[in-house]
Amino acid sequence: PGKTDITDANFPVDGEGRTYHLGTKRGEVANRILSVGSEKRALMLAEYLEPAVPGQGLFMLESSRGFLTITGRYHGTPLSIIVTHMGMANADFVVRENRAVVEGEMAIVRLGTCGALQPPARLGSFVVADPGAMLIRRNPDAFGLEGEQSDVPPYTFSRPIPSDTALSQALQHEAALLLGPEGVCCGLNATADSFYSSQGRSTAWFDDRNESLLADLLCCYPEAVTLEMETAMLLDLARCSRGSIRAAAGVIALADRTSNDFLGADRTQQLERAAGQACLAALAHTQLDDTWGPHHNGST
Template structure:
């Protein structure tokens, strides 16, 4: 891991008791970039796998280490061998093309589609992340289970970006609730219009002078090419009558910010879904991760905040999201275990196809 430090210096003058005093202000910003790969090393998955300049690695999971790992640098903790603090991977253990899921069992199920002649690398971290890296149709891919919520997605995107060299493609394959009359349980939805976030406004409940109980963000876009590929492959493998598109809504809570009722807490969310639809009529799905993925993908490698900032190509991320409809939040229906198993198999393969076919 390379540490890059940028220092900005500015000066100001003050006049006190007739004496001019000069003050110098120094602001230091530290960023991290992946260690350059050694070009002479072959892929850890074999010479027939399409590689993205990753060095050779051991296949021993991080959790197998007997000695507790010593971490350095409180700003961005890394182990002595370069492993990240939460995801637990180091340079070479994660591919540039990734499918991220919540459930580790779903990651293992999707991994059954990987090329049989390539032995996968598996890394299980102490923080609950599971990374499986192998190949699909000769292209190196990773499947990473991250658990639930925007914080877990934040850990994942930032720490994987820190140990992967070059541009990345990430597809989220998760589950959600439908907040649309025409999207039913047991089908798939692609966030082709991107995502918005809904977060609890804490000051409304325990502070003062706040007028809105929930904060609704502006829209962040998904990658158009990756989303189009997802729609095409899902139609092919799941069925054209079972794939919808629209705007995703990502909440910071399973309960209050998703308008669920809990008599033990005054959540003030009776009108929340109506407020979302009033501002964004095309909102169709509700879950807890996609916005953070798409948001960080747009921010990765930018030289400054804002849409007009330039992006460093080697740090760019393209991201898209698709979800299984587990719950009908308007009608109350819930998916069956049989429907889940069928979708995980067919949609999982569609995600792999979309990932490796998008140039």
């Protein structure tokens, strides 16, 4: 087949073996991955990578769908930074399509942003999803005509999904070194299928029936501290990866969901740099069964 021919609709790759949405192939992605939400954050953190081969640049590839992959080394260890954008469907692309092009055991850490629900998570905290994350889903069956009563609850809560304990603890340890112990905490994350309705935000334009959502969440999960849109998908896929993926996540609290305060852009960027380096260090220090990385020099 030619370069872009796709022959298998079950898992589409082109004639070069490039995945359909991320566009990468074997040899271009490391088995340690930092997943971030924005291109700006990825390029800022790529400043901490060295080229995989001295004298060459970092590997960078942006797919037609806007997924940017940057591969290099962090303190000598092969590592990729990948722009995941937002939401569960994008997290699904990133985990599955990278799994398809990487050999051996993988470690994936997400660095994201979130809303803080309650202490110890505060505006500006870096919060590690330890013990894990649960999922809040909007249920369309509950929404008939406006005002119509339904016996179906408008939102459902999944059970908690665990994160990798060692990777989560390494993330907290590295983050405490860079942000100070008071800047880091941990707790259960809630991943929502929308920034708006299923995170309890309301406007007059939509009938969302979410007035009591955050109170219901805290009643069901009093230990929930953060709200965002990707972590539960990452942890669920790692759990179902037949032992081949270890995953953890940390999020910077940029919205306070009690006061509705929002973190300033300068402070957010400072925290992204520090928390990002903590994620890179935690990944680099993680032992994986397989030392394979791209541009492997054959010495291990």
